[in-house]
Amino acid sequence: MLLKDNAAIEVTALQWVPPFAQGMVKDLRVRWALEEAGLDYRVRLLAGQRPAEYRQDQPFDQVPCFNDGKVQIFESGAILQYIGEQSEALLPRDQLGKFRAIQWMFAALNSIEPFIQFRALLGGPFSDQEWAKPATPTFDHYAQLRLGQLSERLGEKEWLEASRFTVGDLMMVMVLRIAENSGQLADFDNLAAFVKRGEARPAFRQALADHMAAFEQHQPEGVAA
Amino acid sequence: MLLKDNAAIEVTALQWVPPFAQGMVKDLRVRWALEEAGLDYRVRLLAGQRPAEYRQDQPFDQVPCFNDGKVQIFESGAILQYIGEQSEALLPRDQLGKFRAIQWMFAALNSIEPFIQFRALLGGPFSDQEWAKPATPTFDHYAQLRLGQLSERLGEKEWLEASRFTVGDLMMVMVLRIAENSGQLADFDNLAAFVKRGEARPAFRQALADHMAAFEQHQPEGVAA
Numbered sequence: 222m223l224l225k226d227n228a229a230i231e232v233t234a235l236q237w238v239p240p241f242a243q244g245m246v247k248d249l250r251v252r253w254a255l256e257e258a259g260l261d262y263r264v265r266l267l268a269g270q271r272p273a274e275y276r277q278d279q280p281f282d283q284v285p286c287f288n289d290g291k292v293q294i295f296e297s298g299a300i301l302q303y304i305g306e307q308s309e310a311l312l313p314r315d316q317l318g319k320f321r322a323i324q325w326m327f328a329a330l331n332s333i334e335p336f337i338q339f340r341a342l343l344g345g346p347f348s349d350q351e352w353a354k355p356a357t358p359t360f361d362h363y364a365q366l367r368l369g370q371l372s373e374r375l376g377e378k379e380w381l382e383a384s385r386f387t388v389g390d391l392m393m394v395m396v397l398r399i400a401e402n403s404g405q406l407a408d409f410d411n412l413a414a415f416v417k418r419g420e421a422r423p424a425f426r427q428a429l430a431d432h433m434a435a436f437e438q439h440q441p442e443g444v445a446a
Numbered sequence: 447m448l449l450k451d452n453a454a455i456e457v458t459a460l461q462w463v464p465p466f467a468q469g470m471v472k473d474l475r476v477r478w479a480l481e482e483a484g485l486d487y488r489v490r491l492l493a494g495q496r497p498a499e500y501r502q503d504q505p506f507d508q509v510p511c512f513n514d515g516k517v518q519i520f521e522s523g524a525i526l527q528y529i530g531e532q533s534e535a536l537l538p539r540d541q542l543g544k545f546r547a548i549q550w551m552f553a554a555l556n557s558i559e560p561f562i563q564f565r566a567l568l569g570g571p572f573s574d575q576e577w578a579k580p581a582t583p584t585f586d587h588y589a590q591l592r593l594g595q596l597s598e599r600l601g602e603k604e605w606l607e608a609s610r611f612t613v614g615d616l617m618m619v620m621v622l623r624i625a626e627n628s629g630q631l632a633d634f635d636n637l638a639a640f641v642k643r644g645e646a647r648p649a650f651r652q653a654l655a656d657h658m659a660a661f662e663q664h665q666p667e668g669v670a671a
Binding site for chain 1: 501505506507508516517518519520521522523524527528541542545546548549551552553555556557559560563564572575576577580581584592595596598599
């Protein structure tokens, strides 16, 4: 438990989101990385309606933002890399190892997430739109293609660069959880097992518990948990 | 002109693509960064049908891959950052400046590109699908929302972090060119001007000329240029 009121590191998160989004909001990526790195942090919880000035910290009005008094940034990929540079547990120190880990973060966020995210939206928030059903085969094709290529590359390895966990695995596990939650990993047992290995890490479990605790505390009256 | 047959840095590119994709393939991002950094490089041109073993270098069967004999990586974001760490012209040396630049690369690739890319596909390769037209207002809404937020943040500044160009601007210009080519910047004069400032840089113009020269050289017989 690294949550400390007077910690130098501040991370923004949402005080409550509907149940389908709990466990999926991107502050969890940063909480997990901080737990792996063993860095104390505090959380600034934001209401669903953020104050207008928050856009000065985050132009897209999202969470998380990170601020340790020296570096203030948004984008979970950039934040994870900054944390990684402070902890060899997340980012190898040799140039090849470091940039392979960074490569997998970009792969997770640009070569995988967009395809599985839009596919998940078609079966979720967009599902009541008349075009969602006819569009599904096309989006499914591209999502399954990318997941198949990733599955082939992972093979029977424990982590993406074989034996050691990096911030690239952390980001890929977080992105693949979107696919798993929307039924897109059915044909890829090794990717599902990779997600489970990530979720079994003590740092993930602590981060998830802290992420969920805020929602319980701010549960709106009269809304199902 | 930094293209040298015996350069240590090798970048993969495609020997030919149809006219609509010329100037848009992602090796251009890397060529531009190398020109800004003043680093010699050579290009390994690949046919449309890549050899099966290329997937060992790039699991998604795309270009570019980067190899300087020390670090072999894919994902243009990771490659640009690696080049940036070798050139202060691209990546500031102070921690805040460095991570702000990295932040904008992730913003370009995860908060902007997916939305404008899918919107561009609906008006392009997907336009003959019956669901493309009814789906357009939804995709247009999200793409315009993100572009509007970015436009507000850029304001009248020359570059995203005010007065100096970084690898974050380079990536954002490259991503916004997708929006510009598909008519998505009509309401955002400052973003269109930002793209023009990027394209006016000598390093971009040299990189684009070299990128296009390969296509002219490998123009298939009987296909319009």
